[in-house]
Amino acid sequence: MRTLFGASILTALVVACISPATTSPSASPVPAASSAASPATSPSAKIVLPTASPVTAPQHVFVIVMENSSLATALRAPSISALAAKYTLATNYRAVSSPSLPNYLALTSGSTWGITDDAYHVLPAGGLGAQLTAAGVSWRAYMEGLTSAGCLGSPYPYALKHNPFAYYGGSCPANVVPLDALDGDLARDTPSFVWITPGLCHDGHDCALAEAGPWLEGLVARIVASSAWRDHGALFVVWDEGDGRSSVVPLIVATADLAGRSVGGAYDHYSLLAAIEDRFGLSRLGAAKDARPLTDLLPPQTR
Secondary structure, three states, X not given: OHHHHHHHHHHHHHHHHXXXXXXXXXXXXXXXXXXXXXXXXXXXXXXXXXXXXOOEOOOOEEEEEEOOOOHHHHOOOHHHHHHHHHOXXXXXXXXXXXXXXXXXXXXXXXXXXXXXXXOOOOEOOOHHHHHHHHOOOOEEEEEOOOOOOOOOOOOOOOOHHHOHHHOEOOOOOOOEEEHHHHHHHHHOOXXXXXXXXXXXXXXXXOOXXXXXXXXXXXXXXXXXXXXHHHOOOEEEEEEOOOOOOOOEOOEEEEEOOOOOEEEOOOEEHHHHHHHHHHHOOOOOOHHHHHOOOOHHHOOOOEO
């Protein structure tokens, strides 16, 4: 009896050992996660679509005013012709008066004020400089030959008649400085608006373009090498009046976005003033209100 009971226990143990194990559903193995995430489902995946980059309005505007040359005469000078070919040339841009002074006043106030000479006249306070100051736009007018004698007393080659900022309000603002300060400002902290009046030789008034032209080329080269111009800057090189044979004068516009072009639209000094005021969001003065802006000569802008 004892032997039979022991045999029964042994038989039960053998059956238990050879029976297949029952697997619990909760113990099912989980497949290992893939180490490579699908780009379509990865939360960090992005689809980048190309977008057009708008051209921003110039941070800096430069104006250089040269003297007494018609377009045809100026383009006979190799240095001027080279600048015109490299940048954008307006072929139908006109002075608005003669002699020099009323043209400078037109460029900076939208009016000649009825002046027909180059004498000193005290005009009401205002003009482009006052506009820029009121709007908080930094600006400087660089005059070659300006000395410690100031706007009214500096000697040759400086010319008061080519410094319009000295006429408004009968005094010279502190923004008018010697041209010698330009290179330092280009290297460090360039004003948003830069006006440059060369002396009576380098502007072509008293010296031939064979001398004035290469000097201008060098000045333009220094400006376009600056970070201020490269950051969507615009440079205007304009002649105040013609040489007696034609009122069509050169206007060369240098921007990094447009080059090697000529434009035949009809423009004048009021157009240039309008373009400057539009670029800085200023109200247009005088005849600039109805002037055709230099749209064809400049890249599109966004504000």
